[in-house]
Amino acid sequence: MKRMFLGFGILAILSGCASNPLENPTAQSCAEYYKAGDKQTAEAVCGKISSRGNSDGYYYLSKIEHDKGNELKSLGLLYNARRAYSSEYKKAENEHLERALSEKKNKNYGQAKEIFELLASHNNVRSQRELGNIYYYGLGVAxxxxxxxxxxxxxxxxxxxxxxxxxxxxxxxxxxxx
Structure with a gap:
């Protein structure tokens, strides 16, 4: 009988932790909530662990923002995860750079400038150069x-x-x- 009560006690403690995912957030729980499709909980859990500098938290937050269609915000978050996810960041960075160059070529200077600024703030040399050109020639700006x-x-x-x-x-x- 004591074992049964002890078992229920442990079960109650475990279910209490599961009911409040923010009590003890981990990179694993962040990934699990995202993969299960519970993006609201994943965003809260991943936000909590990313605030401690966890690369997995930033990575899954970037995926959530990507799913929402917030590409630039996604790239910024992925930049914070780049130590652990450098190849994915580099790929996304190159895709955004190509998009910005295309926007500039098509004379959509405002859109190009926005992307270049984000990439330049992450030390992308080509974007820094392109911003120099945008300001020197007054492309969409004074x-x-x-x-x-x-x-x-x-x-x-x-x-x-x-x-x-x-x-x-x-x-x-x-x-x-x-």
């Missing part, structure tokens, strides 16, 4: 040599030769103007 120089400098510091040449051109033009 032309700003100061902002162009800022972005070209960031890319140049990372070794981008195009940006170094662009800075030389800007400074040479300024020198000629006096």
């Amino acid at each position: 032309a700003s040599t100061d902002k162009a120089v800022f972005w070209f400098r960031k890319a140049s510091t990372a070794g981008d030769q195009y940006s170094k040449n662009s800075l030389n051109t800007i400074f040479a033009d300024d020198y000629k103007k006096g």
Whole structure:
């Protein structure tokens, strides 16, 4: 009889934990809720563990945002998970860069700039260079040599030769103007 009560006690404790997934969130529970399709609970659990710097939490939050259609937010979260999911981040980063370049080519500068800014904030050198061009030539924004120089400098510091040449051109033009 004591064993039966002890068994019910343990069962009650375990079911209490299961009824409140935020009491003891783990990367495993985050993944399990996502895979089971309970995205609301997954988002809460993954949010809790990602706030502690857990890569799995960021990864599954990025998948949830992707499922919602929030591609840029998804990429930002995936960036935070990149240590554990670097190949997936690199793939998503390249896809977004290609999309931004396509938007720029099609003269959808606002859309391109938004993607470039996110990627540039994650130290994507090509995006930093493209932002330099957007500001230098005033593509969809007011032309700003100061902002162009800022972005070209960031890319140049990372070794981008195009940006170094662009800075030389800007400074040479300024020198000629006096």
